Amino acid sequence: METPEAGKQDETDEQTAGAAAEAYPSIGDWAQCSADPQYRAAVVDLLGALAYGELSAFERLAEDAKLAPSLEDKAALAGMAAAEFGHYRVLSERLAGIGENPAEAMQPFAEALESFHRMTAPADWEEGLVKAYVGDSIAADFYREVAVRLDDDTRELVLGVMADTGHAEFAVGKVREAIAADPRIGGRLALWGRRLMGEALSQAQRVVAERDALSNLLIGGTEVRGFDLVEVGKMFNRITEAHTRRMAALGLAS
Amino acid sequence: METPEAGKQDETDEQTAGAAAEAYPSIGDWAQCSADPQYRAAVVDLLGALAYGELSAFERLAEDAKLAPSLEDKAALAGMAAAEFGHYRVLSERLAGIGENPAEAMQPFAEALESFHRMTAPADWEEGLVKAYVGDSIAADFYREVAVRLDDDTRELVLGVMADTGHAEFAVGKVREAIAADPRIGGRLALWGRRLMGEALSQAQRVVAERDALSNLLIGGTEVRGFDLVEVGKMFNRITEAHTRRMAALGLAS
Numbered sequence: 001m002e003t004p005e006a007g008k009q010d011e012t013d014e015q016t017a018g019a020a021a022e023a024y025p026s027i028g029d030w031a032q033c034s035a036d037p038q039y040r041a042a043v044v045d046l047l048g049a050l051a052y053g054e055l056s057a058f059e060r061l062a063e064d065a066k067l068a069p070s071l072e073d074k075a076a077l078a079g080m081a082a083a084e085f086g087h088y089r090v091l092s093e094r095l096a097g098i099g100e101n102p103a104e105a106m107q108p109f110a111e112a113l114e115s116f117h118r119m120t121a122p123a124d125w126e127e128g129l130v131k132a133y134v135g136d137s138i139a140a141d142f143y144r145e146v147a148v149r150l151d152d153d154t155r156e157l158v159l160g161v162m163a164d165t166g167h168a169e170f171a172v173g174k175v176r177e178a179i180a181a182d183p184r185i186g187g188r189l190a191l192w193g194r195r196l197m198g199e200a201l202s203q204a205q206r207v208v209a210e211r212d213a214l215s216n217l218l219i220g221g222t223e224v225r226g227f228d229l230v231e232v233g234k235m236f237n238r239i240t241e242a243h244t245r246r247m248a249a250l251g252l253a254s
Numbered sequence: 255m256e257t258p259e260a261g262k263q264d265e266t267d268e269q270t271a272g273a274a275a276e277a278y279p280s281i282g283d284w285a286q287c288s289a290d291p292q293y294r295a296a297v298v299d300l301l302g303a304l305a306y307g308e309l310s311a312f313e314r315l316a317e318d319a320k321l322a323p324s325l326e327d328k329a330a331l332a333g334m335a336a337a338e339f340g341h342y343r344v345l346s347e348r349l350a351g352i353g354e355n356p357a358e359a360m361q362p363f364a365e366a367l368e369s370f371h372r373m374t375a376p377a378d379w380e381e382g383l384v385k386a387y388v389g390d391s392i393a394a395d396f397y398r399e400v401a402v403r404l405d406d407d408t409r410e411l412v413l414g415v416m417a418d419t420g421h422a423e424f425a426v427g428k429v430r431e432a433i434a435a436d437p438r439i440g441g442r443l444a445l446w447g448r449r450l451m452g453e454a455l456s457q458a459q460r461v462v463a464e465r466d467a468l469s470n471l472l473i474g475g476t477e478v479r480g481f482d483l484v485e486v487g488k489m490f491n492r493i494t495e496a497h498t499r500r501m502a503a504l505g506l507a508s
């Protein structure tokens with residue numbers, strides 16, 4: 001999972017994360033914070049959702065690799081899939097390390113993520129690229145926003161697995177090439193991007209509605225500072241704005 | 255790609271490789287050996303075939319992960335796929351490092367490997383496991399046999415990417431469990447194992463017939479000691495025997 005398009009977006013993201021980290025100084029480490037069972041449950045939910053997302057991203061990218069028009073592209077997609085699996089492993093090991101069964105922690109999020117992928121199965125190589133870029137970017141934005149509000153250990157872990165692996169640039173370059181070669185593709189992909197955002201929001205709402213610990217963390221019911229409903233609204237605005245910038249970077253109206 | 259089942263098979267394989275390495279002392283390093291254009295072409299073929307095999311194994315394992323009956327199994331298969339990709343990357347980097355385009359080196363072998371996978375698409379989770387174990391083991395046996403006859407650098411590279419990653423044990427354990435739960439599965443999987451071996455040999459013959467440099471290396475036309483037709487016959491016997499042992503380890507008649 002990654003966000004940046006070219007260098008510029010990269011900087012913006014880093015600034016955002018940097019600013020957020022400053023605005024939310026340390027609340028302590030995992031040992032201190034996890035003494036609160038509600039906090040602990042919320043973080044287990046978060047790591048479970050994130051782990052399932054990585055495993056599911058692995059599967060999707062491996063599937064997209066089959067659509068690749070060349071061996072180079074196939075290898076590039078397979079490499080992204082392998083990187084997602086590496087992230088999955090880090091999260092799964094952390095869950096096991098704090099005494100949780102990774103599969104059990106992931107299970108509650110399987111249905112929402114599978115629904116998202118079922119509703120947004122790419123029809124071709126370009127749709128797959130846009131989905132890899134836009135979908136993962138939205139997810140990464142969300143997790144970064146949440147991560148900076150968490151205990152030091154969880155924050156470091158989540159920001160680590162969300163770090164850019166250079167894959168987004170690949171997708172952006174390929175999509176721009178495809179639009180340059182056939183400008184009519186642009187209209188279809190712009191619609192596709194809007195659909196991705198819509199489905200992502202609808203599945204996110206479903207998850208938040210179903211998982212009390214997680215939603216308490218998001219709206220500040222738990223002892224995590226600054227995440228009331230106004231903050232959540234602002235967060236979704238920032239994520240939507242970032243999505244708009246990314247679509248523009250792809251040469252698409254959002 | 256890996257071979258061993260439990261400890262015993264492991265030792266046998268190591269002894270075989272060890273004995274072969276002793277029987278074939280160093281012929282020099284890559285810099286010396288690659289001065290011969292025929293030798294160089296044969297090794298580029300070998301690495302290209304091997305790299306495509308790893309990329310193709312990645313795709314197949316990722317596909318099998320979808321059939322996994324549990325999240326744990328899914329993650330295990332995805333992990334094997336990611337490991338195969340790691341091997342692909344090592345081979346691809348070596349090809350690039352000696353001035354070859356990895357995609358071009360792989361292309362001549364794409365059709366034979368895709369045919370093999372098309373002819374042996376697993377119908378279910380157990381067939382996928384047997385294929386991962388038996389198919390990869392045959393390939394690993396072949397490459398190990400060839401590797402010990404090559405220059406030091408290529409030998410080390412090939413033996414490295416063929417090293418056991420513990421995945422074979424996973425497949426063996428799961429297949430044994432499945433047969434214990436429903437012994438009728440055994441007959442079907444035994445037939446399946448024979449079909450895998452038949453298709454592998456038929457595709458291997460096709461590749462050897464089409465690639466002069468590679469077959470010259472195998473039958474001793476190139477300056478690589480000890481690989482005449484008698485030796486090739488013996489090699490195929492050893493590979494078939496190892497296959498028989500592996501099928502027995504799975505509780506299957508071969």
